[in-house]
Amino acid sequence: MASSSRPLSASLPTTHTHRVIPSSSPSPSSCSPATTRFFRRTSSTHPNNSISVSFTCLKAKASMSANMPPATQEKNVQVFDSEEDLSVALAKYTANLSEKFIKQKGSFTVVVSGGSLIKSLSSSTGCSANNACDCWRFRGRLLNAYPVPIPPGNIYAINDALSAEGAADDYETCVKHLVHNGIISTSEASGFPKFDLMLLGMGPDGHVASLFPGHPLLQEKNKWVAFIKESPKPPPQRITFTFPVINSSANIALVVAGAGKAHPVHVALGHGQDPDLLPVQMVSPEGELAWFLDKDAASKL
Numbered sequence: 097m098a099s100s101s102r103p104l105s106a107s108l109p110t111t112h113t114h115r116v117i118p119s120s121s122p123s124p125s126s127c128s129p130a131t132t133r134f135f136r137r138t139s140s141t142h143p144n145n146s147i148s149v150s151f152t153c154l155k156a157k158a159s160m161s162a163n164m165p166p167a168t169q170e171k172n173v174q175v176f177d178s179e180e181d182l183s184v185a186l187a188k189y190t191a192n193l194s195e196k197f198i199k200q201k202g203s204f205t206v207v208v209s210g211g212s213l214i215k216s217l218s219s220s221t222g223c224s225a226n227n228a229c230d231c232w233r234f235r236g237r238l239l240n241a242y243p244v245p246i247p248p249g250n251i252y253a254i255n256d257a258l259s260a261e262g263a264a265d266d267y268e269t270c271v272k273h274l275v276h277n278g279i280i281s282t283s284e285a286s287g288f289p290k291f292d293l294m295l296l297g298m299g300p301d302g303h304v305a306s307l308f309p310g311h312p313l314l315q316e317k318n319k320w321v322a323f324i325k326e327s328p329k330p331p332p333q334r335i336t337f338t339f340p341v342i343n344s345s346a347n348i349a350l351v352v353a354g355a356g357k358a359h360p361v362h363v364a365l366g367h368g369q370d371p372d373l374l375p376v377q378m379v380s381p382e383g384e385l386a387w388f389l390d391k392d393a394a395s396k397l
């Protein structure tokens with residue numbers, strides 16, 4: 097997770113084409129006050145796994161599609177011809193939210209999940225997936241075209257020197273400090289922390305963060321951060337934000353690329369069925385849910 101006092105703003109160098117279906121409707125010691133804060137992921141591998149985060153920016157030219165099925169037309173879904181185009185649009189979306197929240201309350205809090213989201217986003221920043229965080233910290237830039245003054249202390253990574261239990265506890269304590277200090281908002285509706293934006297990926301099985309199909313953690317109602325020791329996807333030990341926190345977010349962007357994810361996308365957007373409730377179907381933020389898909393992920397829509 098992370099935060100900035102200056103909105104992500106700059107010129108938008110590129111125009112790309114995509115379809116838009118508008119919506120109808122860490123450790124505690126690193127918890128210093130400041131303003132864009134990045135929460136490095138909603139889930140993390142643990143231990144000995146590289147943690148990576150990043151995203152890119154730019155402008156995408158929107159055009160409405162008249163050919164999308166009705167169920168999709170009720171959602172905010174954007175489909176891009178390439179991962180690069182998707183990245184560009186996602187960065188612009190993030191920049192707009194950053195500007196809005198910083199104007200409103202002087203800060204912007206963002207959670208970024210792991211997986212290929214990081215790789216694809218880092219590709220157009222000039223940072224590799226592995227050094228994306230260092231790019232933020234040491235180059236003082238979140239995005240190539242969007243200079244963002246994010247102090248290193250505003251990026252909250254998990255402490256992977258700890259056990260999974262310890263890391264979850266440590267991260268939850270960190271978030272509690274930030275809530276206590278007023279840096280992270282609290283949802284009036286749920287009482288859980290309310291991040292301004294979560295950037296989530298999704299697995300081919302429909303999992304989000306480290307919340308897997310059929311796992312008891314899907315029903316977690318109290319914890320903010322939970323650990324898992326038997327993840328069906330390696331590595332087995334992870335920590336994750338829980339659904340009460342995820343769904344208290346002001347905004348969530350679900351960023352999905354690849355044909356292997358077309359089925360859960362199809363189901364989550366209301367066009368198909370799966371015998372199991374997919375975790376991605378449980379994503380329901382207090383504010384807006386925006387889908388950023390590449391054309392392969394959208395191929396069954």
Ligand SMILES: O=C1O[C@H](COP(=O)(O)O)[C@@H](O)[C@H](O)[C@H]1O
Binds near residue numbers: 306
């Ligand atoms: O395990 C995870 O996987 C999903 C999807 O990863 P991807 O590499 O297929 O994009 C990721 O969104 C999630 O954060 C992570 O915990």
